[in-house]
Amino acid sequence: MTTLAPHDQRALDYLRGLGERPAAPFHESGPSRFIRDTLKALGIRVRRDRYGNLIARYRNGEPKGPPVAFVAHMDHPGFEVVDVGGRSVGDAVVARVLGGVPVCSLNSPVPVLILLPDGRRVPALTNPQTRTPNPEPRTPVGRGGGQGGERFVRLTLPIATSMTPPLPVVFDLTDFSVADGVIHMRALDDLAGCAAIISVLERLAFSEADADVYGVFTRAEEVGLYGARLMAAAKTLPRKAIVVSVESSSVIPGVSQGAGPVIRTGDAAWTFDAEAEQALVAARNELRKSRSDFKAQRALMSGGTCEATAFALAGYRTTGLAFPLANYHNATTSIPDPDGGVDAESVHVSDFLDGVALLTGAALTIARGYEAPTRSRLGPVPEEARQRLEAG
Secondary structure: OOOOOHHHHHHHHHHHHHHOOOOEOOEOHHHHHHHHHHHHHOOOEEEEOOOOOEEEEEEEOOOOOOOEEEEEEOOOOEEEEEEOOOOOOOOEEEEEEEOOOOOHHHHOOOEEEEEOOOOOEEEEEEOHHHOOOOOOOOOOOOOOOOOOOOOEEEEEOOOOOOOOOOEEEEEOOOOOEEEOOEEEEOOHHHHHHHHHHHHHHHHHHHHOOOEEEEEEEEOOOOOOOHHHHHHHHOOOOOOOOEEEEEEEEEOOOOOOOOOOOEEEEEOOOOEOOHHHHHHHHHHHHHHHHHOOOOOOEEEEOOOOOOHHHHHHHOOOEEEEEEEEEEOHHHEOOOOOOOOOOEOOEEEEHHHHHHHHHHHHHHHHHHHHOOOOHHHHHHOOOOHHHHHHHHHO
16 A cells, blocks of 8 residues: 555554444444544543433634534444353353344354453354344343344353353454555444544644534444434534534445545435535535545445434434445345355545545535535526527
């Protein structure tokens, strides 16, 4: 990979740091601590709401436009230990499925890691031969929000390990690696969004730009957008804020990796706000003028439902940016494919870094007060054309 500018290298370093702190829904303490510590070191205020979502804010000068809130989630599909059995060698623990894990991981032995509170990672295997469809946990724990009804799988441990549920479980995949210009991680969805938001806030702070920008990092997105929905309902963000979902979204026909981040017009459930989207379009146009190598795409990313929809349903103006993602939710083919495989997710380095640049540009565009480029381009109908149409 070519030598990167220092701020681009730091963006990748933030992503690496997040990847080294695995998380599952309801178990986001690792990424949460990293985000809080990193932002505080940058001099950016950050607080937790009552649900454990993080809200950072950079504000400087007298921006003309409304606040903008960049939103990403800290969790990734995984499992949660709910019963530890006898804790002896060969005994299987019972784990609840949290989010859309590949079905093949429930039908075939797949390596996973049980994350202990002291930071240790205990290797285990999913064990479909002894899967329990609906166990009664010996140790009561809070119920997860599994999609389509709760699912469980047994995990086999090679060594005896004492543990107390509930405990997060993640796939045993690379935390972070880069090869041939491609980032590989267990959980780019959505740590790439979190790292991008940190990087935007850093760039604004270093340049002391006039802007009013929130960085929002939510919990339990993969099991029902829970953190975002609760936050939106509480009206934690200013009602006039423009909310931008920053996601890693599955590649679909018409979208290519390496062709730039995607200005997202909607998701599988909702079409976003056109005026809000125009801030991203305006920033894209400016970047194209100053950088011949800048790339961006525009599409309705229908592979899933993102947090922009949660805020839109609560009355916010929303738009989105997506990093084209391969091996979505760690599925090498598709999530429902029982014959597929499990592997790291991947995003092109250039897509990620151009996305950070686009988000930074959008924050500055909104702060300046912008006119929608499409509205400017169309302009008024020429008088001659109006008269000809009136004349029949």
